[in-house]
Amino acid sequence: MTAPQDPKAELLRLRASIDNIDAALIFMLAERFRATQQVGHLKAEYDMPASDPGREEQQVARLRALAEEAHLDPEFAEKWFNFVVAEVIRHHTAAAESR
Numbered sequence: 001m002t003a004p005q006d007p008k009a010e011l012l013r014l015r016a017s018i019d020n021i022d023a024a025l026i027f028m029l030a031e032r033f034r035a036t037q038q039v040g041h042l043k044a045e046y047d048m049p050a051s052d053p054g055r056e057e058q059q060v061a062r063l064r065a066l067a068e069e070a071h072l073d074p075e076f077a078e079k080w081f082n083f084v085v086a087e088v089i090r091h092h093t094a095a096a097e098s099r
């Protein structure tokens with residue numbers, strides 16, 4: 001990295017980009033949870049199990065490959081996925097129990 005002329009301005013520029021990325025992630029996560037909420041209702045309605053380990057295995061393999069392509073640590077991608085899916089399964093279980 002070449003030395004910036006104005007390090008404080010460079011920090012602010014980078015932070016503005018980080019803030020935009022964080023906002024996009026929040027919106028994307030909200031959309032994902034909106035979709036999984038519908039999956040949860042469907043599963044509860046038709047007595048399907050909250051989790052699907054086979055599907056998760058496929059998702060993890062796909063996300064790890066995508067992470068490698070994007071130069072992101074695949075371990076981190078898998079941890080992120082497992083963290084999100086644990087929350088989804090908690091929601092699915094609550095939806096099934098409240099029926």
Ligand SMILES: O=C(O)C(=O)C[C@]1(C(=O)O)C=C[C@@H](O)C=C1
Nearest residue numbers: 036039051052053055056085088
């Ligand atoms: O696809 C499903 O069956 C879901 O319930 C969604 C989802 C996910 O969040 O991607 C969550 C739990 C399952 O174990 C697998 C995938």
